[in-house]
Amino acid sequence: MLSKPSQPPAQPKLPGTPYGEHVRARLWITGTQGGYLGVGKVLLLEAIAEKGSISQAAKAIGMSYKRAWQLVEELNALGDSPMVVTETGGAHGGGTRLTERGERAVRLYRAFESEFAAFLKTFPQPFDI
Template sequence: MSKPRLKLHVRILSNDEIAFGPGKAELLEAIQRTGSISQAAKSMNMSYRRAWQLVDTMNQCFDSALVETQTGGTHGGGAVVTEFGQTILKKFRIMENQAAQAIQQDFDELSGLLKRKE
């Protein structure tokens, strides 16, 4: 039998928009890794259009841009996670960790009450 797992989703809402959440954090990490929205999207099996929409939503919801793009040319375009974007990503990952730690004891107790499958 596999051990019970906790899957926690932290999302930051701005009005009705998801300003930031696990998927957007993963996208920022992929952009940092690849230097490109297109390559980040490919690495996540996501369409470029969807990745661009997520980047646009993040940039619209926060005071400053989280991602800046450079248009293509002889050397091609690219994207960079701004210093502000890196700060948001770091704070978000800290929040996720703190939220998980805050409920760990209750989860441990509750998971002990789950029916075991044989």
């Protein structure tokens, strides 16, 4: 009887961003009024800034239009002023853009993410757990 060659056990698909071969993590920044800013919302904000449209931004990051609108509403409810504004009509047909607050949120998140990644790289790998 032939036996199958032994294979290492399959590794589970883990959530989070890889920060090295053996470290995965997620980063959220929580607001003082509740709510949070995570990588999904930041990716949406960046795509809105690039595309000028919630519909095109959602398509670019593989998100449904409905979910993108939900996240925009959550983002705009995080503080006293919105992060995303939509403009209708006009010579170019309107569009969507980030406010200064939205741009600042993206910069803040990316700065934290960079520092977080640098911190995680200070640990020796692989871990013996």
